[in-house]
Amino acid sequence: MSQKVIIVGAGLTGSLLTIYLARRGFNVEVYERRADMRIVNISAGKSINLALSTRGIHALDQVGLAEEVLKTAVAMKGRMIHSNKGELTFQPYGKNENEYINSISRKDLNVILMNEAEKFPNVQIYFNQRCTGMSLETGEAYFVNETHGGSSVVSGDTVIGTDGSASAIRMEFLRSKHFNFSQSYENYGYKELTIPTAEGGGFRIEKNALHIWPRGSYMMIALPNVEGDFTCTLFMNYENGEYNLNKLVARTDVTQFFQKVMPDALELMPELVDDFFNNPTGSLLTIKCYPWNINGKALLMGDAAHAILPFFGQGMNCGFEDCYYFDKLIEKHGTDWQKIFEEFGKLRKENADAIAELALENFVEMRDLVAHKDFLLKKKADVLLEERYPERFISKYAMVTFHRIPYAIAMKRGQIQDRILMEMCSKIDSIDELNLEEAFDRIKTEFAKAGIEEKLKLEV
Amino acid sequence: MSQKVIIVGAGLTGSLLTIYLARRGFNVEVYERRADMRIVNISAGKSINLALSTRGIHALDQVGLAEEVLKTAVAMKGRMIHSNKGELTFQPYGKNENEYINSISRKDLNVILMNEAEKFPNVQIYFNQRCTGMSLETGEAYFVNETHGGSSVVSGDTVIGTDGSASAIRMEFLRSKHFNFSQSYENYGYKELTIPTAEGGGFRIEKNALHIWPRGSYMMIALPNVEGDFTCTLFMNYENGEYNLNKLVARTDVTQFFQKVMPDALELMPELVDDFFNNPTGSLLTIKCYPWNINGKALLMGDAAHAILPFFGQGMNCGFEDCYYFDKLIEKHGTDWQKIFEEFGKLRKENADAIAELALENFVEMRDLVAHKDFLLKKKADVLLEERYPERFISKYAMVTFHRIPYAIAMKRGQIQDRILMEMCSKIDSIDELNLEEAFDRIKTEFAKAGIEEKLKLEV
Incomplete structure (x- = not known):
């Protein structure tokens, strides 16, 4: 040839x-x-x-x-949510230890x-x-x-x-x-920032997680690197919202912003202000x-x-x-x-x-939903349903991330699942109250209406 | 300066x-x-x-x-619909003689x-x-x-x-x-064709109309020129439907197609086949x-x-x-x-x-709806409502064509009006059965829901 x-x-x-x-x-x-x-x-x-x-x-x-590639990666087993008071909540990505994603440069x-x-x-x-x-x-x-x-x-x-x-x-x-x-641009830009390696080596925050500071209209994420540092990205609207990129003009604007809404991150980022002004603003x-x-x-x-x-x-x-x-x-x-x-x-x-x-x-999920109670319950419902109905239920996130089910099918199934589960979870206070059979029946009914096969065919 | x-x-x-x-x-x-x-x-x-x-x-x-420009134009006072049996139906564009559009080269x-x-x-x-x-x-x-x-x-x-x-x-x-x-292309292309001036001069079909041969998935239109000829345009899917551009390959394909679905046009177009193959296919x-x-x-x-x-x-x-x-x-x-x-x-x-x-x-309206009974009734409803409620009701077509109301407002109002009138007209056999007050009340209610002012402000 x-x-x-x-x-x-x-x-x-x-x-x-x-x-x-x-x-x-x-x-x-x-x-x-x-x-x-x-x-x-x-x-x-x-x-x-x-x-x-x-x-x-x-x-x-x-x-x-x-x-060879995975040797250079850091496993991220879930999302670590940072509240504006610095409280941490861990949301596993998968239903078990084998389902994780890999941070890589x-x-x-x-x-x-x-x-x-x-x-x-x-x-x-x-x-x-x-x-x-x-x-x-x-x-x-x-x-x-x-x-x-x-x-x-x-x-x-x-x-x-x-x-x-x-x-x-x-x-x-x-x-x-x-x-x-x-070609369609979001009204959001982003800034690359850094949490450096701890003095003496090692990670300043949980190594095996994708860190998120969700704040509704904006967010920061941090992904671990093998060397011990984290690559952070602040996603923010250019001009709308209480805080936006156009408002962060002076050095004190940046430190005051972080002090107010992500104080735990500020402490971890000695180079914050220089990074913020030296790095270009990326577009989406x-x-x-x-x-x-x-x-x-x-x-x-x-x-x-x-x-x-x-x-x-x-x-x-x-x-x-x-x-x-x-x-x-x-x-x-x-x-x-x-x-x-x-x-x-x-x-x-x-x-x-x-x-x-x-x-x-x-994007909406990461910057907003992950901080909400209903969403946390829904995540738990995903896991319980995967346990109860293997072969027939996989969460949307897992279909996209841990399987090779065609994206178009993952989207159709996932959107129906999420809509029904979010609605049911909004009415309960604890996951024990969720009727799994009812949830699965409702999902099956909606699948039938949309012409989606109930059983998962994982092979592609 | x-x-x-x-x-x-x-x-x-x-x-x-x-x-x-x-x-x-x-x-x-x-x-x-x-x-x-x-x-x-x-x-x-x-x-x-x-x-x-x-x-x-x-x-x-x-x-x-x-x-100066209008001197070179031909007034088109309505649509002349040609059925596949050659029957003609005239649909006026406006509510009176002063509302027409102008065909111009x-x-x-x-x-x-x-x-x-x-x-x-x-x-x-x-x-x-x-x-x-x-x-x-x-x-x-x-x-x-x-x-x-x-x-x-x-x-x-x-x-x-x-x-x-x-x-x-x-x-x-x-x-x-x-x-x-x-940039988004339609699956339709078009061919320019001609109905020449009548022998000895003059128009071979009604001069003061935009002629349409609506056929559901395709259509032909003809617009008059001052010289007496008509510029025709055949709009047709490239590859889908019983008839499509990809199927019209041989000279006999074209004549047989016209013979079958637009026999009255075929008689008017002596140069049809040459025009069809000599002219480029336009895209939309x-x-x-x-x-x-x-x-x-x-x-x-x-x-x-x-x-x-x-x-x-x-x-x-x-x-x-x-x-x-x-x-x-x-x-x-x-x-x-x-x-x-x-x-x-x-x-x-x-x-x-x-x-x-x-x-x-x-496009949908011209190639399909204009041939339907409900649509013809709706057109009549438009005229009656304009007469009954001047200052407060203008048909969508008229807002776009005979007024300078911003297009965005014309669209919002027009879509609501058309939806309600089409639904009401689908339930009646004669325009006399239409309850104009009820129609206008329903439109007003929908306007209110959509935050649209009921009274028309014609000045812009």
Whole structure:
């Protein structure tokens, strides 16, 4: 097999895809805009830590990388909720010790993937290559070298754009007919902050948790790093609400804000004010488009096709799952790119749309619901129902995070389950009062109405 | 006043805007991609005829052009429905003889506007100038001359993109942060066809009507031209339905299709098959975006900001209304472009969104509802209610077409009115059975619930 595939973007999805394609014997040329992060420090101070979960682990496992990657991760077994008085409440993510998510640094993971990709003699990664566009007629892709300014024209048998939410390949799609596209920004921005390693080493707060300071209209989260520090992210409206980003202008604005609403965090963050003003403000964006390919000449994958909000921790997991399904389609159709691309789009589009919607829902959940009594009861109801009806009930969070049930099905089932359980939990004071049989019956009835099969088919 | 405004695109909105700005003393440079249509024939065989109505006429009247333009128009006093047996039903558009819309050729109107604009010594129109982008920092705009290939850099005090649904200026907006954007294609395409002038001159079918052949999943319309011919447009799904564009492949496919479902039209169209295969297939697109300006350096207006479907005949009328309101804001804020642009966006965005939605609704109405009994009764109910409750009831169609009530208000009121009247009309066989008081009371109640003022304020 001597076909050549051009990959634009050596981020997480692009690098894993390269490995999958290399294993199938394709010649893969990867063009990356940034410098080689293994040589140059290119951190922009705005990377939200990643939560690697079942879908991503499964995709890594197919190429033998899951174990190596998980060694660099910190297990997060639940949410640790910080009240504004500093009280802590722990909400487990899963029904048992085996269900947890993995905090991992974007850079560490990307380096592992690039190193693995470069082990293949049929892979070549070129850095500092900014894509300036491509011809959807000839399939040629155009690059400018960001170091010396030279330009080049590259051609292969097909082009795959894994160049992220600001995809240059997608810009070409926009010039073609019948390309449906939307980009939608939230009114929220975010700031990366840090809880440093404790003096003498170790973690200043619970290591094995995703920490949340939920405050209704805004929130901060903190994810552990293996070195003992936490990467924190403050999500906040630009201009609305009692507190917002536009109001935090002076150094004292920031300290007074933290003092008032997250005093326990303030004590943990000696560099808070400098971080706040030195780091750029990130923006939150959802991208939807279709079709994802033009005539088999080019395909969009990962964030380039479906950038989502970070609140379900599924952006990377979804991109990795893209790679897995794409590989299965190569197994089925060989190098009939047009056929592979068409089928890939049909298979993945509704699932990408579903996880986009779920991620938005989870933003409300994280910044607000997790602090409410009804929601805590509902979480307990989820666990009891999973115990009572294995094979037939899985919580929405677990379907998305600990299973590989297609996102679209997880969303349909999960939204019905959550609506019924939230309503029932709003009427009780203790989980003992919940009638599990009644809850499950109501869920079954709603499933039947919506044409959803009652039994779970976990295999995909 | 010596400020210079760069206008990209000398289409309908761009040309009218130029006149408004020239009257205020600005130096206006207009850059148009196409050749000068007054010299070169640039018809692409895919222009749906325009229906000029109150909003557009009002905006033309402000610059003294309404009378001249209306001389080239043909009054359309209602819809003439053609059944598949060739039976005709006439549905008046308005409640009296003074409420009608005006069929006008895009080219004739554009020529009148360009001629008027060029009467001003402070206006210069450059043709064959394709915009290749602009700098949103410096405000410079870039053009390539399509004739000789030379490129130029142009700068003024601000840039206004009236360059249509495929706007080059908007492409620059897409590269900036926090620009919300969507483009969404219908699964329908369209073909321009012709009913020629009768032998010896005159109209082959009723002159003063917009003709419709409604067929549920597809339709044809025909709009009269002053010369006696009709510009027809067949709207049809690309791939779904008993008949679709993908199925009309051979010459006999087209004639058999017309013979079966629009036999009366077939007889009127001697060039049908040639037109069908020679003319390109047009596509149907909705564009939404926001903000419409970047830092006062550039503004989008007309289709560049809000391209809509053609089914309410409001695309041009809305663009002309943009010009009118923009001019009012110059009156208010002088040359504070940032302020003018911000206020323009806030004023017009919800109205542009509303007419986009109304145009989509009207597609269903035109291709399907107009052939139904309930709908015909509802039309009669509209007229009776307008007579009984002047000042308090106007039909949705009339609010959009014969008044200048903001589109957003017309939509809110109209949707409630139509829902209630359709339901009541579905239960009766003759309009005499309709209880007008009850209908109006129900509408008032729903208005109150939705926070809509009962009395119409027609002044805007």
